[in-house]
Amino acid sequence: MAIIVQKFGGSSVADKDKVFNVANRVVETYKNGYDVIVVVSAQGDTTDDLLEKAAEINPNPSKREMDMLLATGEQISISLLAMAIETLGVPVISLTGWQAGFRTDSNCGSARIEKIDTTRMKEELARRKVIIVAGFQGLDKYDDITTLGRGGSDTSAVAIAAQIGAEKCEIYTDVDGVYTTDPRIVPEAKKLDEITFDEMLELASLGANVLHNRSVEIAKKYNVKLEVKSSFNKVDGTLVKEAIAMEKMLIRGVARDNDVARISVVGLPDQPGIAYKVFSKLAQEGINVDIILQSIGRNDEKDISFTVTKGHLEKALAILEGEKDVLRFKELLHREDICKISIVGSGMVNNPGVAAKMFQALYDAGINIHMISTSEIKVSVLINKDYADKAVQVVHRAFFD
């Protein structure tokens, strides 16, 4: 029997009515003749409530104990959803992450899945039971509970689909698919019927907030058919797949990311290896650097600017300040009043002029570009955050009107 994996986020199971909405969807799929494995996150604000309880007691608890605490959120969801499905007269069983066979490394708080032993899930499917799995969690080699970090439930769902050979993995969310840009900013944003894994990866990392990167990476690696759809209506969603036959659109979407801060290291000696020294130190401390811009050296000096997430800003500045004697820069500047606007699309590979079209749209709107970064299927620019909405609107119009 073909297997479908369905993933529902915390907002989709936030209260009794929503739990029953999900239960009905699941039962419908089951009654259409599928084996169904459901992955759920913690209900609505549960995780935040647990974090608050912990913060009250210990502002800096060990990650192991934090994972022990947080894992209860999903355990509550799975049992409640199973109880709801029981009332609909369909055989069902809930499984914690470890009961479902999730084995991870010991990196509590952001553990990586090492394997999924699907024995138990297969047994339950053979009994024609709907399986409800707690997303976001697993067990390490010491039998300690771990969590997978942000977007972990998406990752759990896709990993199950990959491992068990599901026909499809459906990611239910509060929007009904992947849009060409945020419909709250650009009302004429279009829903995409299809998107490639690579485009989705760029969009996800650009703050499109639909699917978590790790889940898309796994889906790409194991070629899992992925669909993003709404848990609140029955409209077709967006299919994420390996390749799309007809490249009708040059670009697939316009994304914005507000979680960006820029650091400028000014007046560095213009010597070989200086960029290496700056970035290796940051990498050692786990700081991801995004857009990098290096000025052309003059007067034996150069400047290096780059972006980090706002959460890493303070740490990055402290690290650089600590290395001042080694790096011998003159000044360390930073600003947070910026945002990143990106266009993504595998169609742009063979179409020169895509970047230029974006720059012109911004220029026509009087928006100044601070930094530029490009890849094969992406162009990103850094602009003042006050112009973020406007920038998304004009760029979207340039490509989709």
Added chain:
Amino acid sequence: MAIIVQKFGGSSVADKDKVFNVANRVVETYKNGYDVIVVVSAQGDTTDDLLEKAAEINPNPSKREMDMLLATGEQISISLLAMAIETLGVPVISLTGWQAGFRTDSNCGSARIEKIDTTRMKEELARRKVIIVAGFQGLDKYDDITTLGRGGSDTSAVAIAAQIGAEKCEIYTDVDGVYTTDPRIVPEAKKLDEITFDEMLELASLGANVLHNRSVEIAKKYNVKLEVKSSFNKVDGTLVKEAIAMEKMLIRGVARDNDVARISVVGLPDQPGIAYKVFSKLAQEGINVDIILQSIGRNDEKDISFTVTKGHLEKALAILEGEKDVLRFKELLHREDICKISIVGSGMVNNPGVAAKMFQALYDAGINIHMISTSEIKVSVLINKDYADKAVQVVHRAFFD
């Protein structure tokens, strides 16, 4: 290194301050040179909140899913308590029931412990870690989560102490020991320094609400030194042990139990086997019958009265009504406005006149006795619940003044 097991109930970890109160106690014992294993229940109202969430969704959920849900309560407590102990600079690790090695039968909701694999606990103790174990829970042979039912955390604590050979098992509660009766009813109630397992068993089953029966049974079987003490002060508690050398007091305590209902089966044919028929059917359905009184047959008829817990009343009546054709009784009566008052003490075995002294005290106070039941170390009477407090007072005075 000697091991001490300490058990803290839900009210002892209800909020941040109480969690730290417990953490400090635990750390003090640890610093006195003991290995410490702590068993905790779910915080304050957590279990009730979870039950309410479940009831909203499914008024009659499967016991398996209910246990999946309820087990999260203790998992939250153990991680929070561990986080609190971390701030005090002592190495600590929390373990769920199954991580601590609890294996039970599959009787979800009231599972029995089958064994405790102490490997992990011993490893953690060897690292000189304080261990925080989630009480009330275990894992069955299918790797499903089970709960032990009422008083389960007491049972978990005593079972660990028995299995791991602890020097002592301390049960912390909101009173500072076992009293001769409820101090809220009889202010002159005395705290007992010591009590035997058998006396404690009678008191526990009589509604003294201090220790759960199953925990006392295990303690008796494996001769675990048990101490009941307060989590809010440092007064010595009550030691529960095998035998007490000097039997200074005739009776050990006066207990009341309000959770009693009486059923009378009136006008049964006076034939052999009729009592067997009545009670075997009830036993099959899992209904515990307590005091039984059978009238002397006359006119070829007899009456049988007995007590059940209030929660079992409706079911018991339905069962008997369903068997009316077989039992051929005339009438089925019941009342709930009653309570049970008991005196307990191994001293009474060799002291005739103890029961008579109790009956006289009640007679002098004008309190009518509906039913009487006696064992070697116990006398129980059923009276109208309006006189419950008064009865406890006068009986206590008769023996302890």
